[in-house]
Amino acid sequence: MGSAPRPPRIVGWLLKLAARGEDGFGVLGDFDEEYAELAGARGRAQASAWYWRQGLRSLPRLAGDFIYWRTVMFKNYLKVAFRNIRKQKGYAFINIAGWAVGMTVCALILLWVQEEASFDRFHQNADRIYRLTIDARIGTSQSVPVAPTPAAPALVREYPEILKAARMDRPRRMVVQFEDREFQEEGVGAVDNSFFEIFSFPFLAGDPRTALSLPYTAVITESTAKKIFGTVSPLGKFLRLGDGQDYAVTGVLKDVPRNSHLTFNVLRSFETLVAENRPATENWFSISMYAYLLLDEGADPGALEAKFPAFIEKNMGPTLKSVGGTMSLRLQPLKRIHLYSNFALDIAPQGDIATVLLFSGIALLVLMIASINFVNISTARSSTRAKEVGLRKTLGAFRRRLVGQFLGESVLYSLLAMALALILHFPGLRLFGRVLGRPMAANIFQVPWMPPALLGLAFIVGLAAGGYPAIFLSSFHPVRVLKGQLRAGGGVWFRRVLVVVQFSVSVLLVISTLVVSRQINYAKRKPLGFEKEHILVIPRMSPVLRRSFASVRSELKSIPGILEIGASSLVPGVGIARSAFFPEGYGPNEPQLMDVLVVEPGFFPTLGIEIAAGRNFAEERETDRTQSVLINETAARRFGWADPIGKRFVLRPGPGQQGETTFLTVVGMVRDYHLTSLHQKIEPQLIQYDPDAVRMLSLRLAPGDPTRTLELLKQAWKKLDPQSPLDYFFLDDRFDAQYRADERMKTLTLDFGLLAVLIGCLGLFGMASFTVERRTKEIGIRKVLGSSVPAIVRLLSKETVLLVVVANVIAWPAAYVLMNIWLRRFAYRISISPWTFALAAFLSVLLAFLTVSFQSVRAALARPADSLRYE
Amino acid sequence: MRELTGIEEILLVTIWRLKDQAYGVRIRQEASRVLGKEFTYGNLYSALHQLVAKKYIVSTPGDTIPARRGRPRIIYAISPGGFEALVKARKMNDKLWLGISRFALEKERGG
Numbered sequence: 001m002g003s004a005p006r007p008p009r010i011v012g013w014l015l016k017l018a019a020r021g022e023d024g025f026g027v028l029g030d031f032d033e034e035y036a037e038l039a040g041a042r043g044r045a046q047a048s049a050w051y052w053r054q055g056l057r058s059l060p061r062l063a064g065d066f067i068y069w070r071t072v073m074f075k076n077y078l079k080v081a082f083r084n085i086r087k088q089k090g091y092a093f094i095n096i097a098g099w100a101v102g103m104t105v106c107a108l109i110l111l112w113v114q115e116e117a118s119f120d121r122f123h124q125n126a127d128r129i130y131r132l133t134i135d136a137r138i139g140t141s142q143s144v145p146v147a148p149t150p151a152a153p154a155l156v157r158e159y160p161e162i163l164k165a166a167r168m169d170r171p172r173r174m175v176v177q178f179e180d181r182e183f184q185e186e187g188v189g190a191v192d193n194s195f196f197e198i199f200s201f202p203f204l205a206g207d208p209r210t211a212l213s214l215p216y217t218a219v220i221t222e223s224t225a226k227k228i229f230g231t232v233s234p235l236g237k238f239l240r241l242g243d244g245q246d247y248a249v250t251g252v253l254k255d256v257p258r259n260s261h262l263t264f265n266v267l268r269s270f271e272t273l274v275a276e277n278r279p280a281t282e283n284w285f286s287i288s289m290y291a292y293l294l295l296d297e298g299a300d301p302g303a304l305e306a307k308f309p310a311f312i313e314k315n316m317g318p319t320l321k322s323v324g325g326t327m328s329l330r331l332q333p334l335k336r337i338h339l340y341s342n343f344a345l346d347i348a349p350q351g352d353i354a355t356v357l358l359f360s361g362i363a364l365l366v367l368m369i370a371s372i373n374f375v376n377i378s379t380a381r382s383s384t385r386a387k388e389v390g391l392r393k394t395l396g397a398f399r400r401r402l403v404g405q406f407l408g409e410s411v412l413y414s415l416l417a418m419a420l421a422l423i424l425h426f427p428g429l430r431l432f433g434r435v436l437g438r439p440m441a442a443n444i445f446q447v448p449w450m451p452p453a454l455l456g457l458a459f460i461v462g463l464a465a466g467g468y469p470a471i472f473l474s475s476f477h478p479v480r481v482l483k484g485q486l487r488a489g490g491g492v493w494f495r496r497v498l499v500v501v502q503f504s505v506s507v508l509l510v511i512s513t514l515v516v517s518r519q520i521n522y523a524k525r526k527p528l529g530f531e532k533e534h535i536l537v538i539p540r541m542s543p544v545l546r547r548s549f550a551s552v553r554s555e556l557k558s559i560p561g562i563l564e565i566g567a568s569s570l571v572p573g574v575g576i577a578r579s580a581f582f583p584e585g586y587g588p589n590e591p592q593l594m595d596v597l598v599v600e601p602g603f604f605p606t607l608g609i610e611i612a613a614g615r616n617f618a619e620e621r622e623t624d625r626t627q628s629v630l631i632n633e634t635a636a637r638r639f640g641w642a643d644p645i646g647k648r649f650v651l652r653p654g655p656g657q658q659g660e661t662t663f664l665t666v667v668g669m670v671r672d673y674h675l676t677s678l679h680q681k682i683e684p685q686l687i688q689y690d691p692d693a694v695r696m697l698s699l700r701l702a703p704g705d706p707t708r709t710l711e712l713l714k715q716a717w718k719k720l721d722p723q724s725p726l727d728y729f730f731l732d733d734r735f736d737a738q739y740r741a742d743e744r745m746k747t748l749t750l751d752f753g754l755l756a757v758l759i760g761c762l763g764l765f766g767m768a769s770f771t772v773e774r775r776t777k778e779i780g781i782r783k784v785l786g787s788s789v790p791a792i793v794r795l796l797s798k799e800t801v802l803l804v805v806v807a808n809v810i811a812w813p814a815a816y817v818l819m820n821i822w823l824r825r826f827a828y829r830i831s832i833s834p835w836t837f838a839l840a841a842f843l844s845v846l847l848a849f850l851t852v853s854f855q856s857v858r859a860a861l862a863r864p865a866d867s868l869r870y871e
Numbered sequence: 872m873r874e875l876t877g878i879e880e881i882l883l884v885t886i887w888r889l890k891d892q893a894y895g896v897r898i899r900q901e902a903s904r905v906l907g908k909e910f911t912y913g914n915l916y917s918a919l920h921q922l923v924a925k926k927y928i929v930s931t932p933g934d935t936i937p938a939r940r941g942r943p944r945i946i947y948a949i950s951p952g953g954f955e956a957l958v959k960a961r962k963m964n965d966k967l968w969l970g971i972s973r974f975a976l977e978k979e980r981g982g
Contacts, residue, residue, distance in 0.1 A: 019916075023930065027916055029942030030895030036938030037896075054911060061913025065920060 007035045008048050011055035018063040027062065031055065081409045088381065091769075095377045096413055098762040099461070100420035102370020105755060107425055107444055107454060108432050109363035115441050116351050119259045119338035123200045125294055129334035130301060132291040133343070136327045145343040147329065148284045148316070152192070152291040158311065161299035166195035168290040169273065170347055171264040174242035175727040178228050182725045185224065187264040188241065190273055198294040199262070205235055206251025212269035215276075219251035224265040241268070242540060244724035258441040261338045263348055284316045290347050293331070301331045323580070324589055362752070367457075369502055369759055374417070375465040376495060377766035378410050380773065382469030406470035407463060414462030418454055435747045437740065495767045496803055502760035503807030503844055504814070509753030510840040511815040512822075515832055516746045519823060520739055522678075522830050528735075529673025530572060531608040535731035536706070536713075537571050538697040542721055549600060549691055555716055561702045561709030566606030567694035569598035572675050573735035574696075581686060582650040583639045594635065594686040595675055598693040604670065606698050607731075614645040614668030617689040624689050628667040635684030636669055644669050649686070664688075677738035681827040698731070745822070757844075761851045764800060768855040772796060779859050780867035789860045796856035797849055804848040808841045815840075875960045878918050879927075881905055883957050886928060886947050894933060894944040919947065927953035 012028075019027040031051065039047035085092040120126055132147035132155075152165035171189030175182055195201075196208040203211070204222055211219050218239060225234045234249045241247055247268060256263050274281050295301060308329040312320075320327055332341060339353040389402060425444055433439040444450045545552050546567075553565050570577065580591035601617040603609075612633060617624045629649065636644040649664040664686075672682050701709055717726040772779075779792055816832060823829045875883065885901045886893040895915065903910040922928045933946040949957070 023916075023945050025942045026895060026932075026945035027912060029935065029939035029944060030899070030912060032942070033936065033939045033944075034896045034899075054909070057909075058911040058913030061911065061917050065913070065917040068917075069920065 007032060007051045008055075011052055014059060015055055015062070018059050018066065020066050024066075077405070077408055078412070080405070081412045084409060085413075091377065091381050092413070094762060094765060095374060095381070096417045096420060098377070098759060099370055099374040099414065099417040100424060101755070102366055102373070102759060103418060103421035103454065103457070104424040104428050106363045106367040106370075107421060107450065108428050108440075109359050109366075110450070111429075111440060111442060111444065111447065112432065112436070113356055113360055113363070114447060115259055116339060116356050119351065120261055120334050122257055122259070123334065125198065125200070126334055128295045128297065128299070129198055130293045130295060130331040131334065131337060132293065133330045133332050133341075134287070134327055135330065136287075137325055143343060144287070145332065145337075145341065145346050146287055146289055147291040149281050149286045149289045150284055151315075151329070152289075152293070154315065155293065155311070159304065159307065161296045161304060162293050163296050164194045164197050164294040166192040166198055166292050167270055168192075168195065168262070168292065168347070169268075169270070170288070170290065173727075174266075175725040176228065176242070176266065177240040177725045178237070181228075183228060184727070185265055188266040188268070189264045190268040190270050192270040195267070195292070198292055201256065202254045204252045204254055205233070208251065211251035212267065213271065215269060215271040215274070216245060216247050217250045217269045217272075218247040218266055219253055220249060220266050221253050221255045221264070223255050225249075225252050239266075240723075240725070241266075242724060242727055244542060244721075245272075247272075258438070261348065261350060285319065292334075301333070305329075305331050323591065365505070366755070366759070369498070369763065371461045371464075372498055373759065373763045373766055374414070374461060375468070376498075376763065377769070378413065378465035379468045380766050380770040382406065403470040407466040410466030410469075411459060411462035414458040414465065418458035421454070431751065435744060435751060437744050495763075495770070496799075499760070499763055499767060499800070499803045500807045500810065502756065502763050503804050503848065504811040506753065506756040506760045507808050507811035507840050507844050508815045508818070509749050509756050510843060511811065511836055512749040512819060513746065513753050514836045514839065515815075515819045515830075516742065516749055516822070518836075519826065519830050520742050520746060523739055523742075523826065523828070524736060526678060526828065528572070529609060529671055532572070532732040532735050534701045534703055534706075535571075535607065536699045536701055536710075536728055537731055537734070538699070538717075538726065538728045539574070539695070540724070540727060541567065541695055541697050542724060543692070545721055546692055546694060549694075552697075552720060553602065555720060556699065556713070559709060559712045559716060561704075561706065562699050562713070563702055564602065564606040564700035566603035566698050567600045567691075568603045568696055568698065569596075569693050570675070571607075571696050571698055571731060571734075572673070573677070573731065573738055576675055576683075578683075579686075582652070584648045584650065585639070588652060592639070592684065594684045597675070597685060597687045598690045599687055600689060600691055600694050603694075603698065606700050607673075609673050610671040612669045612671045613643075614666070616668060624667070625691070627663070627665055628689065629664045630668045630670055630687040631666055632670050632682070632685040632687075633672045634682050635686065638684045641666075677735070678826050678828040679738070742825075757847060761847060764848055764851045765854070768796070768800065768852040771799070772855045772859040776859065776862075776867045779862070780864035783860075783864040784868070789857075792860035793853055793856045796859065797852045800848050800852045801845055804845050805841075808837075808844060811840075812837050874963070875956055878902075878914075879922060880957075880960050882915075882918055882922065883927060883949060883953055883960075887949055887957070891933075891946060893947045898947070922953070925952075926950055927956055 012031075015028060015031060016024075031054070034054075035047050035051050038050055123129060131145060132151060133143060133145045134147060135141070135143045147167075149167065152167045156162050156165045169190035171187040173184060173186050174188040176185040176188070177183075191212065193210070193212040196203070196211070203219075206219060211217065218241075220228070220234060220239075228234070228239070229237065234252060237249050238246045239249060253267075270281075280286050295304070312327055312329055316327060338351045339356060341350060342352065422444060429440045429443055444454070541552075549567060556562055556565055577596045578593050579596045581594050582588065582590070583592055586592060599617070601619055604611065604616055611630075614630070617628065617630070621628075631644060636642075639647070641647050644666050645668070647666045649666075651662045651664065670685075670687070674682060675685065699713075714726050775796070779796075782792060782795075815837075819832055823832075881902055882898065885898050885905070889897050889901065895912065898919075899910055899912060899915050902915065919928070919930075923930060927950060928947045929950050930945050930947050933944040935941060935943045
């Protein structure tokens with residue numbers, strides 16, 4: 001019977017698919033046998049019909065049965081894998097935890113990068129919104145992201161391709177009062193009503209078209225509304241802001257998303273500023289407002305920018321010419337503001353594409369190192385199972401089975417690490433938010449592409465980690481494996497390079513942490529030329545109070561605990577005002593920029609600023625207010641005035657202005673003090689006396705608990721200025737806040753440093769266990785021949801210590817260069833001491849040694865009989 | 872030890888009866904005859920796998936014939952555990968049906 005009758009193929013093929021269990025062959029054979037029997041007895045047609053019927057009816061059960069048994073088997077595999085984890089707890093933990101930490105860090109950084117890249121993209125018209133910036137050269141050149149106040153409305157009138165324009169006053173902190181409750185509110189700004197036609201900040205209540213069209217109206221965000229009004233509807237209520245005016249609430253906005261470069265809680269109408277000081281808002285040389293434009297669809301920003309020189313010439317030309325300055329207006333795309341602009345005076349601290357790229361690089365590096373560590377440790381671990389493999393092969397295990405087992409196990413490890421990473425990333429988010437100085441917007445599960453990406457990553461790395469033992473070990477001749485001839489030689493150099501790279505990064509970060517924290521300490525402790533402790537500053541005095549300053553002083557001085565009182569236009573740490581002056585001996589085309597400070601005589605003693613030469617202003621001398629100035633030492637040096645007293649500044653009348661040339665005479669010189677943080681050099685200062693311009697009141701308090709004094713101050717203030725609530729800050733807080741970015745840098749280097757050290761040690765651990773494994777017998781023989789335990793530990797640790805030394809040598813110059821670049825942020829800075837490098841080197845070598853000794857000591861202590869027995 | 876299901880009981884008895892002929896085709900035909908309806912291979916093998924898992928029967932590869940196109944028969948045999956279960960089932964059945972004749976039952980049904 002050469003050819004048995006063939007049953008219908010389709011059903012046969014389906015059956016073959018379904019019956020895949022161990023006895024699948026037998027099932028198919030049964031079908032064929034019975035078909036042949038039937039065909040012989042009743043003919044092929046009947047047999048085929050039977051085959052169809054029987055086959056189709058059997059299919060579901062056969063398939064279901066197969067799947068059922070597969071699941072049972074899989075559970076068995078899992079059980080074996082978990083047993084392995086339990087058997088090698090240490091290894092498994094280190095391996096899984098290390099990989100999990102690596103994945104967590106990578107995921108966190110990716111989340112942050114994603115957030116940075118998404119800035120301002122939620123606005124419907126994001127592609128058509130631009131910000132005006134100017135490049136100006138008056139004396140010195142500078143670029144600022146602000147525009148002349150009247151420019152925005154004028155541009156809309158002039159150019160039809162500009163659909164809308166809105167100005168914004170920089171949001172700042174202000175006291176907000178409702179009924180008898182006061183709130184310190186961050187982000188109180190002012191905008192034109194058209195602001196809401198440009199940006200997509202949705203209203204929850206109120207009418208966006210008219211909300212801010214009148215003076216003394218304001219819109220607030222949802223959370224501010226909740227804080228101030230609770231459940232009451234805020235519409236139509238009145239808020240008293242820090243300027244003492246009442247504002248009608250005309251709208252409630254949804255909270256500003258975190259990925260917006262504009263942040264605010266309260267927006268006053270720009271009309272308010274116009275109503276209060278119309279001339280200032282129409283002055284082309286009042287340049288402090290941010291301006292945003294919405295262009296028409298299809299409008300070419302480049303072509304528009306090309307028209308701006310004519311616009312500037314028309315409105316500002318003559319004046320600019322008279323001071324020998326130039327100014328050009330530019331358009332900055334909204335989407336580039338957050339990452340691609342680096343202005344000194346930006347509306348809020350912005351991100352930086354370089355940082356984003358740097359972090360992405362770090363994420364990649366961490367991922368690479370962590371995954372390679374994972375692969376390495378898995379490999380090292382599996383070599384201890386070479387014998388198991390050999391035995392299994394001898395007993396007839398299929399290679400496919402072994403491969404499956406190894407791959408499955410390492411994939412399982414990797415997936416466990418991923419699960420751990422998903423848990424770890426929640427506290428990680430909080431930590432990371434602390435580093436960034438703001439909370440993170442989203443977690444992994446809120447970014448749709450992240451979970452599948454992580455899963456894929458865990459899978460691939462798991463396969464890679466299992467791949468080596470799976471393919472390498474299972475292909476081995478059982479006898480050779482059993483004899484312990486397994487050698488994974490090629491990876492040694494690779495592992496060495498890896499250790500060096502990891503430790504270089506660690507050492508670099510450790511040095512950075514040390515340098516950064518020393519510089520911050522230096523910056524905070526360096527004598528500033530004034531005493532920043534115990535100074536309370538009231539940032540806004542009403543014009544009325546300024547005019548009756550003498551009575552304010554006597555009123556406040558009667559409060560116990562208040563030692564000195566002074567007033568000024570600025571205090572150190574809140575900003576600067578800079579203007580051009582013409583010192584004696586400089587021509588009309590040589591304007592000199594100087595920091596301008598307006599004070600009343602009490603300011604210097606209050607802050608403890610010394611008069612180095614000449615005298616302080618005197619209240620009783622009327623001429624001091626109009627004709628006298630003080631300068632600082634830097635100014636005297638800059639202008640070459642050995643004896644500055646009596647030297648003069650020339651004030652020429654502006655073009656078109658009537659009047660004659662007047663002079664300001666230097667009557668005194670103050671010791672140099674820092675008006676700004678140590679990032680900036682002390683600039684020449686010109687100090688004037690004008691009681692009307694001193695907005696900020698500084699109080700020197702007695703050392704000790706200020707609570708009681710504050711209480712009395714509040715009561716006294718209520719009497720002095722019943723209209724506006726008391727707003728104050730402490731000078732040292734405000735001054736030190738200038739180092740916040742640097743503090744973040746410190747946290748960043750510290751956290752990443754710790755992480756790098758952790759991951760580096762993991763890599764070392766992997767390598768060490770590999771080495772020890774390889775040299776078990778050598779150690780045994782050495783011990784038999786009389787080697788001591790310390791000698792063996794030394795032998796096993798020598799290589800590692802050497803590698804870490806190499807890492808140090810690589811890291812030092814890099815750290816030196818990088819840290820010097822960072823230190824350049826500071827005009828006043830420390831020099832990097834060699835001890836910093838020595839300390840980093842000592843720490844890294846110590847740590848590496850400890851990590852390796854964990855393995856080497858164990859190997860050295862092992863009885864030689866055990867290590868030599870298996871030959 | 873749990874009681875056997877009806878199908879398990881049928882299969883065990885069938886395998887015992889068939890002795891060295893206890894492989895898929897014969898077992899299925901016998902079971903179909905006992906049940907009085909077509910018993911499918913799907914049901915047959917899922918039940919056999921369960922019996923193997925419970926260690927009532929064991930399987931060994933057997934001979935093949937050309938009609939099977941090279942696929943060996945799988946011969947099932949009852950293990951000691953399987954016999955024990957069968958004995959128990961038989962005793963249970965005896966006790967259950969004690970004193971009831973088939974005719975009495977059919978008379979009842981017919982009314």
